[in-house]
Structure formats: structure tokens, C-alpha cells
Amino acid sequence: MTSTTARAAGRASERALADLRTAILDGDLAAGAHVGEVETAERLGLSRTPVREALTRLAAEGLVELEAHRGARVTRFSRADLDGIFDVRLALEPRATARAAAHATPADLDALEALARRMQELGAPGPGQDLDALVELNRDFHARLLDLAHAPALAAALGTVVHTPVVTRTFRAYDPDSLARSLAHHVEIVAALRAGDGDWAGAVMRCHLGNARAVMVGAR
Amino acid sequence: MTSTTARAAGRASERALADLRTAILDGDLAAGAHVGEVETAERLGLSRTPVREALTRLAAEGLVELEAHRGARVTRFSRADLDGIFDVRLALEPRATARAAAHATPADLDALEALARRMQELGAPGPGQDLDALVELNRDFHARLLDLAHAPALAAALGTVVHTPVVTRTFRAYDPDSLARSLAHHVEIVAALRAGDGDWAGAVMRCHLGNARAVMVGAR
DNA sequence: GTCTCCGGCGTTGTGTGCAACGTAGGGTGC
DNA sequence: GCACCCTACGTTGCACACAACGCCGGAGAC
Incomplete structure (x- = not known):
């Protein structure tokens, strides 16, 4: 158990992860905002697959919440x-x-x-x-x-x-x-x-x- | 921020996640053991996609470690x-x-x-x-x-x-x-x-x- | 004998297509 | 006028195919 480095190599999924994270952290994606897979993929010029992986990881971090068949939403902190x-x-x-x-x-x-x-x-x-x-x-x-x-x-x-x-x-x-x-x-x-x-x-x-x-x- | 429920509906990915988690926690998968995507997918009768998602989430939990292009290994605790x-x-x-x-x-x-x-x-x-x-x-x-x-x-x-x-x-x-x-x-x-x-x-x-x-x- | 280079193999990373699910809107019956 | 149902659309969930990368083994040179 060293670092949670995770799939460090995946250039595309890494880009999606970094982009989404900064977007959320900088407030460009407001709390409660819907984050669509296709929309994000098109914006970054990627396919949905790496975007999905990025969203899964962000969900594990608690930055977004995933609802089945309803997509991801930026976590809202009460x-x-x-x-x-x-x-x-x-x-x-x-x-x-x-x-x-x-x-x-x-x-x-x-x-x-x-x-x-x-x-x-x-x-x-x-x-x-x-x-x-x-x-x-x-x-x-x-x-x-x-x-x-x-x-x-x-x-x-x-x-x-x-x-x-x-x-x-x-x-x-x-x-x-x-x-x-x-x-x-x-x-x-x-x-x-x-x-x-x-x-x-x-x-x-x-x-x-x-x-x-x-x-x-x-x-x- | 309620629970880290995550993609609750995904029946297949959920199964993969549960299976791998119990396998690791029960010791069926020894620490340091390699967890191949295809191997796991075939064992569960699924495709690699949900298995990948499960592994990503397990990595976030710290139960496995992912090395680029080298797959997942069960975390070894020193x-x-x-x-x-x-x-x-x-x-x-x-x-x-x-x-x-x-x-x-x-x-x-x-x-x-x-x-x-x-x-x-x-x-x-x-x-x-x-x-x-x-x-x-x-x-x-x-x-x-x-x-x-x-x-x-x-x-x-x-x-x-x-x-x-x-x-x-x-x-x-x-x-x-x-x-x-x-x-x-x-x-x-x-x-x-x-x-x-x-x-x-x-x-x-x-x-x-x-x-x-x-x-x-x-x-x- | 040992070191290095190269090629084959198996793995993971990504893209794409199809199916399933949820939702919203309009239409119909009461 | 209101409630309910049904249909159409958009989304995500999964499977499959191909590409990229890393590793291991063998052959050759020193």
C-alpha cells in the first residue's frame, strides 16, 4: 500500500480525470450540475470510455455522485x-x-x-x-x-x-x-x-x- | 454528499465488485496476487468492461493497486x-x-x-x-x-x-x-x-x- | 559465458455499437 | 379540468474489436 497512484499511464482517462477535477474544484462545474458522458467526451475529444473511468474515480473520491441510468452530478455539500x-x-x-x-x-x-x-x-x-x-x-x-x-x-x-x-x-x-x-x-x-x-x-x-x-x- | 453508493444499479459491475471484494477480504485472492481482467471476466461470465469498473473502484478503496499496462494486484500491507x-x-x-x-x-x-x-x-x-x-x-x-x-x-x-x-x-x-x-x-x-x-x-x-x-x- | 537486441505474446487502454433503463411530453379517459 | 397511461427520446450500461504498451524468451555478438 504505497500510493493510490492508480492507472497512471492511461493518457486519455488521465486527462479526463484532471480536467473534470479542476473543473469541479474551480467551480466551473457548479454543485449539483449534471455531468454527461457524451458531452464531456466531445468537449475533450475523447470517447466515452475514459470519461466513464474518470467519473467512477471521481465518485470514489466523493466529488461526484452517480445515479444509475441518470448520470453523474457534482456533489452538493450541505x-x-x-x-x-x-x-x-x-x-x-x-x-x-x-x-x-x-x-x-x-x-x-x-x-x-x-x-x-x-x-x-x-x-x-x-x-x-x-x-x-x-x-x-x-x-x-x-x-x-x-x-x-x-x-x-x-x-x-x-x-x-x-x-x-x-x-x-x-x-x-x-x-x-x-x-x-x-x-x-x-x-x-x-x-x-x-x-x-x-x-x-x-x-x-x-x-x-x-x-x-x-x-x-x-x-x- | 450522502453515501458513496456509486453506480448502484449496474447489475454486472456490481456483481464484479462484490465478488472481487469478498474474494480479497476472505483471502481467496492472496495479497500480491495478480487480478487479470479477462480471467475475472470469464470467471463471472461478464465482459471486461464491468470488471474494469470494479477494479477501478477497488483501487480507490485501496484494496488493489493498478499499474499501467500491468494490471491489478491485491494490495500488500506492510x-x-x-x-x-x-x-x-x-x-x-x-x-x-x-x-x-x-x-x-x-x-x-x-x-x-x-x-x-x-x-x-x-x-x-x-x-x-x-x-x-x-x-x-x-x-x-x-x-x-x-x-x-x-x-x-x-x-x-x-x-x-x-x-x-x-x-x-x-x-x-x-x-x-x-x-x-x-x-x-x-x-x-x-x-x-x-x-x-x-x-x-x-x-x-x-x-x-x-x-x-x-x-x-x-x-x- | 554474458550481455544486448529483437521479435512474439499477452496484457491493458480506447473506441464504437447496441441494448436497457429512466424521463418527459402529449394524448386520452374520466 | 385533472389524472393516468403510453410513447418517444436521451441517457447510461455492457459487450466486442482493435490498438498500444510492457514483458519474456531466443538468437546473436563480443
Whole structure:
């Protein structure tokens, strides 16, 4: 059990998978939208077969839902779903963050810190603010952190349920205080990791997720 | 995001999926065994198409691994993998167990207790001992408990990574003391739930998993 | 004797055609 | 006017055929 690499070679099915995934994650395919096989196949210049395979895999990831003879629909996340997802994140990500303390090299930490600082710049109020650019950087930050935990099973469990870009599709929902807190958390996590203190890093991650949950889901 | 039911109607692909899954979980397909598409299709009297779909989904679940142009192999779990899986279980199952306290009805608890008692009977040393029968009952117990948590995202995260029957394919690895402890834990969990004490129930589950980890993985 | 190259074989990857299922619309009966 | 049925359409589900790729074995050269 190494990676869920899956049918990596299939160029066509891989293309269909990547295309559909980004389309969903970027919001080009709205939640609840119908994803037809022929329609998608024609758009990509492929046959239905690789598209079918891509849809099957996306369904396994939870990004689309398949109804027999009725096709695929982009998954719609309810408030309760979001809340449940934060439960899982809170159970797993702080643990992963804590573990990262034992494995992160100085180079890893430098890269993480660069990301965290860049996010603070882009998130700072003013003419240079670019909330949209934060999404991708945020995804990268959390992905790197997860990778540093060296816990593939944990990463798999998180990955299946938490589609960060779907959950955190935008930072526009954040009020200025919450946003500042969130971006400061990233920096603090790096500091905790530099100190080799996994407990501290995990605690910051718990704060980070609590803050995000309040913004995305609302009061508990 | 309700359930990962997926292409529920497809009778053929559903059959292929069920067949392969049970074959793997029951050990008929050994870890590392090659699963050919044509071979499987002929065995089930189907074409390769539904078999392919089943394999794709099993790969997403982590039960098989797909290598491009080289087919599917039954996933082989290393000691480190097992350990990682227990990490995830320890992070999620106690939480789910605690949540079950809020939702379980007396009828649910009676059913759980019946399972726990029956397992104690079957596990007791003597002529009536049937360690093989425990596997299925154990799966049932944990599944019901997880269901009572009313936390679909949590269940999904667990389900993707933890294939209980693969992990706990046999109770023969348990020494008498560990086995007795494990079966007593089930009963204690029910008692804690009856008391409405989620913290207690979660703590027992942590014990239960710690005990299992020691048996399956060995000393930490 | 060993290493390398090449060809055959078996596998998976993809495209296409047909059948089955679900749905929506119009028509008919009450 | 309303409810029900029936038909036609569009979709997905499955099977089959062909192409592409990887692997293994044999022959040749060094």
C-alpha cells in the first residue's frame, strides 16, 4: 500500500480525470450540475470510455455522485456535511502536523515559511490583496504539511473526505480578523516545527481549523 | 454528499465488485496476487468492461493497486502500513464511539450487546471456541457502532483506509489474555453507551484499539 | 559465458455499437 | 379540468474489436 497512484499511464482517462477535477474544484462545474458522458467526451475529444473511468474515480473520491441510468452530478455539500468534514480534519490534521515535526528538514521548513509569508502578503488589506491566489497556496501549504507527516494512511483518509478546494473554495468568506488569524497560524505552525515541538504545531493546527470552521460553517 | 453508493444499479459491475471484494477480504485472492481482467471476466461470465469498473473502484478503496499496462494486484500491507492504519483508527473510532452515545436507542444497544455477548461465548476457551466466526461478528459490531455515530464523513474516511477484514482477518493472532480483553471491551463499550457516557465509551475504544495494535503490529 | 537486441505474446487502454433503463411530453379517459 | 397511461427520446450500461504498451524468451555478438 504505497500510493493510490492508480492507472497512471492511461493518457486519455488521465486527462479526463484532471480536467473534470479542476473543473469541479474551480467551480466551473457548479454543485449539483449534471455531468454527461457524451458531452464531456466531445468537449475533450475523447470517447466515452475514459470519461466513464474518470467519473467512477471521481465518485470514489466523493466529488461526484452517480445515479444509475441518470448520470453523474457534482456533489452538493450541505452545512452538516461541511461540519462532519471539519470533524475529520480536526481529528487527523493536528496529528499529522505534530508528526511533521519529526521529519521536516530545514529546507522543508524554509519552503513552508515562504508559502506562509507569501500568503500573508497576498492576504494583507490594501491594493496588493489577492484573495483568489490564496486558495492555491493554501492547498499547497496543507499538502506539504501532510506529506511531511510520512503517514500515507492518514493522508489517504483525509484526502478521500476533505477536498480542500471544495471546502475552501474561496477566502472571501473570511472577515478581516479571521483571515489575519488564519494566515498567522500558518506562520506559527512553521515556528513550532522549527522548534521541534509537535504538540505546539498540532495545537496551532487545531486553532487554525477551529477558526476556519467558524467561518465556513458558522457558530456551532 | 450522502453515501458513496456509486453506480448502484449496474447489475454486472456490481456483481464484479462484490465478488472481487469478498474474494480479497476472505483471502481467496492472496495479497500480491495478480487480478487479470479477462480471467475475472470469464470467471463471472461478464465482459471486461464491468470488471474494469470494479477494479477501478477497488483501487480507490485501496484494496488493489493498478499499474499501467500491468494490471491489478491485491494490495500488500506492510507492518508500517498496518501501524499507520491503527493511527487513523485511533484518531477516528474513539470519536465516533463517543458520538454514538448521543444517538443509540435502547434497541440499538440491545443488538450491540447481543453481538458482544455472542462474541464472548465464541471466544471463550473450550470446545465451543470458534475464532473464525468472530471475524464477521466483529466487523458487524464495529460497523454498527460507526453507523450510530451519524457521521458519514467520518465513516467514509475510516472506510477508505481501514478494511477491517483485511486488517483483522483472523483472531488467531491473539493470545488468550489479549483476546479476553478485546471481547470484554465490546461489552464495556455497550455499558458506557447505556450510561450515556461518550467519553467513557471512547476511552474503551482507545483501549480496544491499543490492545489490537499490540497484537497485530507488535510492540511499538 | 554474458550481455544486448529483437521479435512474439499477452496484457491493458480506447473506441464504437447496441441494448436497457429512466424521463418527459402529449394524448386520452374520466 | 385533472389524472393516468403510453410513447418517444436521451441517457447510461455492457459487450466486442482493435490498438498500444510492457514483458519474456531466443538468437546473436563480443
